[in-house]
Amino acid sequence: MTADSRSATAASLPPHAGVPASGWVAFRSRDFTLFCIARFVSAIAFMVQSVALGWLIYDLTASPLALGLAGLVAFLPVVSLALFAGHAADRYDRRAILLICAAIGTAAGIGLLLTVASGAPPIWLIYLLILVFGTTRAFAMPTGQALLPGLVPVEHFPNAVTWTSSAWQVATVIGPALGGILYAYGSTVVFAFATTCYAITIGLYALIRTRSALRPRQPISWNSLLAGLRFIRSRPVIFGAISLDLFAVLLGGATALLPIFARDILHVGPSGLGLLRSMPAVGAISMALWLARFPVRRHAGPIMFTAVGVFGLATIGFGVSQSMPLSLACLFVLGASDMISVLIRQTLVQIDTPDAMRGRVAAINALFIGASNELGEFESGAVAAITGAVAAVVIGGAGSILVAALWTRLFPPLWQRDQLVDQPLLSTAAETSPRTD
Incomplete structure (x- = not known):
């Protein structure tokens, strides 16, 4: 676009175009509202579950190293699958990916709940389920970020980022405290709550009407995987x-x-x-x-x-x-x-x-x-x-x-x-x- 065409475009825009909107303006979009609520509910579930897993693993092992390994197992998928997750978000329907991640997270939550309810959960199975949760997060995080700009008009996007960031911060305050309170009533209670939250996000994502724009599906290759880095x-x-x-x-x-x-x-x-x-x-x-x-x-x-x-x-x-x-x-x-x-x-x-x-x-x-x-x-x-x-x-x-x-x-x-x-x-x-x- 030339400088003249840019000037003409700017002249045709509304007087306040380009100025970040304030207040609750991002919530005028029904799809963003659903997305923001889903991210908040998912973040609460993640925080509650993280606290409960820490207590559970330490109760089972009395080992600080076991706690460290849990964090490593959760982080490994983010490192190892980052390029593949990004490629998937640019190749397939992003809303569908979020739905699949929420469904797998719910299934893993049910598995964790049943494992804990058995009374003597094997630590290797808990680590395996943590790995599943880490894998869903590895795909959901970039997909959600990529989907967000399509949920609101571009001039409302800074306001949308503000609210999604604040939703995460609120979850970091509420979630750990809530997890500690629920754990006092038993480990099955807290994991049942987290699983219910994951299930709720399935319904919220399903209600989003925005679909990803049609994009050419490039074959998976090192060239396409590394395109983001370049x-x-x-x-x-x-x-x-x-x-x-x-x-x-x-x-x-x-x-x-x-x-x-x-x-x-x-x-x-x-x-x-x-x-x-x-x-x-x-x-x-x-x-x-x-x-x-x-x-x-x-x-x-x-x-x-x-x-x-x-x-x-x-x-x-x-x-x-x-x-x-x-x-x-x-x-x-x-x-x-x-x-x-x-x-x-x-x-x-x-x-x-x-x-x-x-x-x-x-x-x-x-x-x-x-x-x-x-x-x-x-x-x-x-x-x-x-x-x-x-x-x-x-x-x-x-x-x-x-x-x-x-x-x-x-x-x-x-x-x-x-x-x-x-x-x-x-x-x-x-x-x-x-x-x-």
Whole structure:
């Protein structure tokens, strides 16, 4: 598209086109509403089930290594199947993939429930079922990300990302607490609840009317599997956003060391640890509600990099704090600033990617996010073993700031990005924007 045609297109758009919508506007789309509820219910089920599995495995084995293996088994499918999951999301109907994943998750939940109800569940069978859940998540995460832009008009997409992100954050607060409460009534109760939630998502996804656009079905080959990597590498905005998330979270993994701070530095015990763990999510939820009302309209790039810098400063502040109120405040700011950068990064990555490539790009993005979380915890623990917990957190926060400063030089288009949704993208999507009800 030439500069003149872009100007003509912009002139024909509504006065506020390209400006992120605020409030509840994304929920005008019936399909998005169903999708958001399904993701929230699924996230609650995942959080409740994760807490229950942790208790169950430790009750059966009394082994910290067994707990670590459970996390590894859940993460392995995300790593090993990322390229295949992305290819599937770009080859087949994305709504159908989500339905299949929800159905398999429900079946695995029933299997887990029956296994636990037997009274003496073998640990290998529990690991096998965890592997099944990990496989469904490996396909559902990129498919859901790829489907989301087609559920709302493009100008409402930042608002949709805000609400889906806040739904996840709310689930991270409610889910673990709910799982602990339900487990007190018996392991079968909590697994029955999680399975019921998975079953509900089947109905919600089935009610979504949006269908994936017809795309040519490329044969599976290394060329098609690696197309997402090549596309990301060729787009400085997308490559910069994904890699910034990887390295900033990798270095700033202070939450992995919270038990040390709760016991040895702040002396607040298990109850204080629970409060510390919940505070980043509280900050993220608060910021998500703020951004839903007052969205990022201009200077998206500088705001994102500033948020990463604030994330690093808050991490350093938490590391040096010896006061519980100050530590809570730092974690609140940490979560809030991370929500800002997450919203901008996710919007840029998904909205700047053509629909035919969204599955593969989303799969790689999900892989990087998962790797940064898992490896970030390992990095924090390894550095803490050498330097101590306080120094490890401070070094990590400083590293996040350094990465943000360096990325402004390495990826100028990302730093200079003004609007989240460019005017040309609006005109491109005009003919295919979904109808809102």
